[in-house]
Amino acid sequence: MSNETYHHENLKAELIKKGLTLLDEEGYENFSLRKVAKACGVSHTAPYRHFNSKDDLIMAIAIEAHHKFNQCLEEAVNKYPNDNKSQLKEMGYSYVKFFVDNPEYLRLLFLSDFANKIKKMNDETFCSGEQPFNTFYKAIERCQSENQNGEADSDDLNAMALSCWGLVHGMAILIAKKDFSYEGDYLELVRKILWGGTSLNL
Amino acid sequence: MSNETYHHENLKAELIKKGLTLLDEEGYENFSLRKVAKACGVSHTAPYRHFNSKDDLIMAIAIEAHHKFNQCLEEAVNKYPNDNKSQLKEMGYSYVKFFVDNPEYLRLLFLSDFANKIKKMNDETFCSGEQPFNTFYKAIERCQSENQNGEADSDDLNAMALSCWGLVHGMAILIAKKDFSYEGDYLELVRKILWGGTSLNL
DNA sequence: TTATTATGTTGACACTGTAAACATAATAGG
DNA sequence: CCTATTATGTTTACAGTGTCAACATAATAA
Structure with a gap:
């Protein structure tokens, strides 16, 4: 040296x-x-x-981003150690905020052609708990089991997971890529949706 | 000739x-x-x-896709001429199905770098009603005004629009890009989420 | 000290987008 | 009908790209 x-x-x-x-x-x-x-x-x-290649370098960059993102989600969980629902809401908010703050990470983690390569590679090298989806999924499971003791919330964990994940994923992309135009504070709107009970109620 | x-x-x-x-x-x-x-x-x-350029050709291709997509949404609306809520649900389902069937269109319409160019160009050339977001937005407005007569549903149209659009947008991307792994029929799961009242209920 | 390995450089190749110069087919004006 | 103009093609050229092979040298191991 x-x-x-x-x-x-x-x-x-x-x-x-x-x-x-x-x-x-x-x-x-x-x-x-x-x-x-x-x-x-x-x-x-x-x-x-x-x-080995250009893709390899991008992959390395993406893995860094991947770690940061998962860390961001876990911080959200740790903010409410004893409240499963709040964990989930806060995680959703952090999810959106992360990509609004770092729009270039979106492409790296989800939108590019490597997105799937990264995912596959991560499945092999790290334990699957490192996956943001798993962090999400586990939080939903905790909510679910909590609800089972009270009244039944949803009989389908997968439906819950897809809708939760889809909602924050979609909002993150729409806002980060400026497809959704709104003259106010986007993140406040997201907070309102996730916390304020502005449910779809179809 | x-x-x-x-x-x-x-x-x-x-x-x-x-x-x-x-x-x-x-x-x-x-x-x-x-x-x-x-x-x-x-x-x-x-x-x-x-x-004029490579981008120009891709743009032309994307505009075709754009039309098809919007047409797909309008067909969903026309399926339920007198039921605003069903219109919205069916539109959501069609939204996801369209991109699951044509995953390459996703990138063209939303994920690529031209996505914004296309949007801007469309705003200028077509009337803005041609935008999928507007089709969505109007359907939500109809639901909203319907609900106002009964009990208040949500005092914030924007929140409704963002959450509706975000939900289907996110699910479409997660499924089309195979980020969400599920051993059943994805579209059935989506139908269940949109129609079956598997609400988040946080 | 010497052989091996890690890390760099130079040069080449095929491929890309795109501009300029040129060629010819279709059409318009007389 | 002849001619000028325009629309649509081709050839050639150039800079930029990812990547490979050959070579050079610094760090390390024997």
Whole structure:
């Protein structure tokens, strides 16, 4: 570990870091491996000593984002240690807020072609509890079992999971991608929907 | 209009058609203007006589998809001429089904970088009623005004719109992109959620 | 000290989008 | 009917892309 004059000291980490920056600045379509290399001050093939392909680098960036996201969800759970329903609501709010704050992560985690690769890879390397969906699912299970003791809420856990997840997923995307136009504070609206009981009541 | 020996008779339409096919087959990332040209049997710059750029061609393809989608929503509305709530439910179901059946349209209409360009362009060229969101919004408004006569349902139309749209949007994406894994029939689950009153009840 | 491995560079290749110059078919004006 | 113009094609060229092979050198192991 000679102080400065080593090849590049820690290129791999810097590639990921600058890569995310470039992804944010230039957008996904204009993102290029060569630009990342140039931004790190190395030749255009240097990244190939650390990643097998362009997709591999993006994957590494996405995994970072994946961790941050799951951490964000777990923080929401920990905010209400003894209240399952509040856990779920807070998780939903955090879910939306995360992608509104980091819209570029949306594509990385869900919208791009690697989204599925990432998911598959995560299923193999990490325990599946690391998956945001599982974090969600478990919270719903806790709510469900709580409700079973009282009156029956829904006889179908899967329906619950899909509708909960779908709702926050959809709102996150609509707001983050600015498809839903609204002249007020989006996150307040989301909070109202999740906490204020503005239910669909069809 | 000499029968066969004309330049290419109707290249523009064929570019759009073969373009959509290629988009479906090869996926968005591997889609290339030159491949479309080759598939149509013309030189690789011929498309530039009909479209200003690659994005322009994709846009044209997307606009087709956009029309189909909106048409799909309107059919759902027309299925229940006198029942606002059923209209909304059926529209939600059609919304999900459309993207489950045509997963490649998802990216075209909502997930890609042009999604916003398309939306903006549509706002200018068509009347805004052509927008799926508006079709949705109007249906919600009808439900809302119906409920106002009875007991108050929600004092916030925007919250209703966002949650309705978010729910179907999210479910469509989760299912179409296979993020939500379920061993049964997805569309039946969706139908149950929308029609069966499997409400969140938080 | 020497052999091996890790990490870099240079150069090449096929592919991409796109612009310029050119060619020819269809059409309009006289 | 002849000619000028326009619409629609092709060829060629260029810069940018991902990736591979060959080579160079620093770090490490024998």
